[in-house]
Amino acid sequence: MNKANIRVNLNKCTQCSSCQLQCSFFYFKRFNPAQARIVIESDSIHFTDDCIAKCHLCADYCAYGALIKL
């Protein structure tokens, strides 16, 4: 799914996984991209259905401008 409060710039993503690490650590207390509610693939970035609409922790941890909080 897409998120109304985050703009995704796929071409700026370096696939560093910081967004997934922050998400899983905050919600599940483990650094574990497999549990993250943001999914990074080589050709796409999307959010899982249980991603909380107002949450923007992943964008807060993007150093490259791939996720912009709106």
Place this chain on the structure above:
Amino acid sequence: MKYFGYAGKILEIDLTRGQILKRDLDLDLASAFIGGYGVNCRLAYDLVEPRLPPLDPQNPLIIGAGPLVGTLAPGSGQIQGLVKFPLPASRDGEKYYVGAGSSGSRLFGPMLKYAGYDHLVITGRAPNPVYIKVIDDDVEICDARNLWGKTDTYETNACLTEKYGRSGTLAIGAAGENLVRFALALTDNRSTLGRNGLGAVMGSKNLKAIVAKGSRGIAIADPRRFMKTVEEIRQTATQNPFFEPLHRLGIHCAWDDWKINLNVGKWPRDEWDKAFGKKKAEETIKDIRACNACILGCRISCEVKEGEFAGEGTQTCQFLHVAVFAQSFNTEDLGFVIKLMDECNRAGMCVLAIGAIASFLATLFEQGTITPAQLDGLTLHRDFASFQALAQKIIHRKGFGDRIADGWFTAGENFSVDFEKALGLIKGAFPTYDARVVKMDPRIFQLLVNPRGAHHPQTHWITSWPMQPLDRIKDRARKLAVTTEEYGRIFAGDSFNTGRLTRHLQDLGMTVDSLGMCIFYPLFDFEVHMDSLSELYSAATGIGLSPRDLKQAGERTYNMLKILNAREGFTREDDLPPSLWFRPKKTVEGVEEIMDYYRIRRLSKDDLENLLDDYYEERGWDPKTGVPTKKKLEALGLNDLHF
């Protein structure tokens, strides 16, 4: 037992017997040696048989991912691959050094941890080509006959990720398969692991690749304390002048300062900007990838925009390597350089070694010292066709390439030229930097005293930048967790003592490598130092180590590394500088000589001997033999070790 920071298991795989064992990580051992490089060294003490030839199946390949790997600690993607390196370190072929190569990883290291493993110990030799699959509890030795001799490193990564989904890979190409002693492995396509032969060790085990994928994640003992330090490093990073340029150019953003460190070729360095400078990098870089949780981002792919090789590209850790490669060939044609680099990367062949070999042989050819008859009829001009033919002969061990593939000494015998003297080899390896050009900073001194051969990165620090003000160096040295006495010895004169400072930078570098962090953070002056590393380690693992404790663990590991190599017969004699360093180097810019860091005083052989004395004394090692004393080993709790 519940583990924090650490994944908790060591995975042991015997390829000869096809056995897979999982055992718990001993936390006493882990805290004494931190993890990564450190624990690798301690495991190697029990597993590496002294003087056993490096390609004997009994020798281990030990991969380590430190306690911070896979966390949000910035730059925590480094893995360490320890082997006995097969590039001969002595003319008689009797000495080979033991040590670890370090490699950034976007996925491989973190995935290994998420699957539950801190270390992977691989011994034996599979009867047929295999790859190792590590997916949580599902560990399997898989048939790789469909890959061996067929897929290059990038294709192997593509095959495995297509089969297993988003995963980390370590793969060799034709050079490793053919046991070329310059072969390395590629981690997640954009990083290299184990310059000087780790790829050949994998080849000798019939091991094409390792693929890792995990879903367990990593727990942190004190999340609030951990994230506080992570936030501090990230916040201060945005104030660093390199922060934004790194995102556009990778490490090439430092070109204006860094080009001073490179060998002068055909043109004065000011003329290099047009061919290899930042504008050229910006035009050529296609995209940037970052290792795990890295906020710098330096793993690039590049694409040739014009000319004969338009559309060709490659993936590499830095555009600077493209420039170094091009400069060693004396060419402005980045097209052919990138194409050749791509062929080397795909073959898992060290680009720096090919650059040095090709450049030197081309010079000998131009001088008439070697003839086409000695090159199987090859006319060695400085063009793509010539260098490609040369590289392929080495990678596939064809004709004269077979002797070069066995290292510098056999290459020299083949052409009746003393490569060791002519190229200034150190412990049988070609040093990345020429001391006459760079001057005597700790990174250059490290080429001599690194037990793992002429390899410099562990001592990257602000002294890798030319002419830094002494006050700035003193300020940063206070964050090395040195005592007042150690600080006083480093700065006893009107400058700094390179021998003594190198010892403390080695301790920092070993700590960084053992934690799984990236040395580029201290190099680019980000806030990664003993204080912040101590906070991250203690918060992550729940094992409280002060900055001094952590530094001592780095020191303990350095002593362990030295013991491993003392057992192989290395002494002070092997740390002596090459005679080439004392011959003035004539260039188009003038004459370069070996000088102190501030370029004030020419250094003599006696000066270097004195620096070695200072280094050994600072280490608490015997200056006559260059190995640890009993007293030092007792102080580090290593008195039960023998060498």
